[in-house]
Amino acid sequence: MHPDETSAPVANGAIVVDGLVKRYGELEAVAGLTFTVQRGTVFGLLGRNGAGKTTTLECCIGIGRPTAGSVRVLGLDPTDRRDLARLRPRIGVQLQATSLPEKANVGEVLELYAAYYGIAPRPDEMAARVGLDGKLDRQIAQMSGGEQQRLALALALQHDPEVLFLDEPTAGMDAFGRRILWGEVERLRDAGKTIVLTTHYIEEAERLADRICIVQRGKIVAEAAAAELVARYGGDATVSIAADGFAPDAELQALGGWTRAGAQWKLATRGEPGLALAAVVTRANSLAAKIDSLDMHRPTLEDAFIAITGETLEETG
């Protein structure tokens, strides 16, 4: 990891995690994490299951006590009883295990949580926001995992918190649920809220997070905006062409490195692959070379992830 990628703890960040270590007996779940989340941004902790994302999040909300290091959320220390009491009304949390009373119905839970936060209950509005409109009478035990997750999201949002913690928020959700959650996150970011989310879905991190922090075995292995991660670690873009009689000219040679396997030519470029592709096609046409196949690949966040961690996000991969 490049030293310049480590965000040094910044005093005015909404969340400042400095040298966080969490051990459970022999197991070191978090092995020295340092990062800062700026106000009004979405921060994604991306990594495999068991990388230490949830433990980190738990230390931010006062559920887990750091073995070493410190955490500040809105300038408050979650390990301090009084600070935690001041912090609770200002944060909203969606936990991984939805942890809702199974015999309660949607409207009752929303009412109870409104009472916890001393706000007027808005069951209809909140249910509609998470796509549970008309389901206020549904019992939790009869809802799908995705529906329970959406209700958990509504409970995290109802009191309009300044900071949101979402732990694997779309795990078990269908496409409908994901769309709703993604829409809410984007809306809340636009409203100036600070959001921390853990995920092991590349697309989710890429779409939602302003900064992505890749966590592997309790350590941060890279932290930057998605585009930056791709630019730095994703490798070259490639353009491949198979065409009889094709050969790159000096102009194409200047675009990057060419390799050849039989009739297949491949360009690895740091430049814009779309332009390179156009130039390659123009060159083939000027040579009257019949194009058999043509392919362009732009480096993705997944490429960057694999390059950084040496593994894929799939557990079996």
Place this chain on the structure above:
Amino acid sequence: MTLLRMFLVQTKSNFVWYFRRDGEMIFWTLAMPVFFLVLFSFAFSSGPNSGSSQFLVPGIIGAQVLSSGFWGVGVMLATFREKHLLRRVYITPMPPWIFFASLVVYRMALLAAQAVILVTVGALVFHVRIIGNPAEILAILLLGTATFVSLGTIIGALARTTESANNIASILTVPLAFLSDAYVPIDRFPHAVSSALRLLPSTEFIDTFRDVSVHGASLAHYGAWVLMLVLWTVAGTVISARTFRWV
């Protein structure tokens, strides 16, 4: 105001949700003590009008206070933790005492229902008469509930799983009910044994409750035992507060 609303909504939720979930169990909770009363009354005596029902009604109510604390609070808390309900409420601004207080109110309402049913059946079928001062009866009943809720909370704090909480509660409740003057008089045991058993908070509570309710004794004469129960309650509360885990 906010706290009052929190408490009221939480308490209302407890009633609605637990009744929805435990409907069948609540029936048995109310029916079993009556079953015990009838069974033991006939087993230990020649029939109605004997002294044993007079002994059994307060004894069974006392045993229910025990199991309410150990099962109703202790095991329930372990279940809540296992299902991650505790960690979810821990991150809300609700003060922990509201959560406990509303749980205790729910258990006390069930206890009150059990007591009313037992006393009614006892009076109608076995001519049991409650002659004590109602305020003193209520006071000793509340103190006993406080004692066994605080001791039960230790089970909820220390048990890692619902299963182990269940085991601890069973190991405690069943023998205690038989060794604490609830179902059978302990003065049938050798003197040394019964003296030792009177050191148990359960015996102290049940004997005091019985003497005050059906014998019309004054609570003032039981100062030492009331003090012991207060001390047990304080010890239980301190240990619970020190060891309780929300996650």
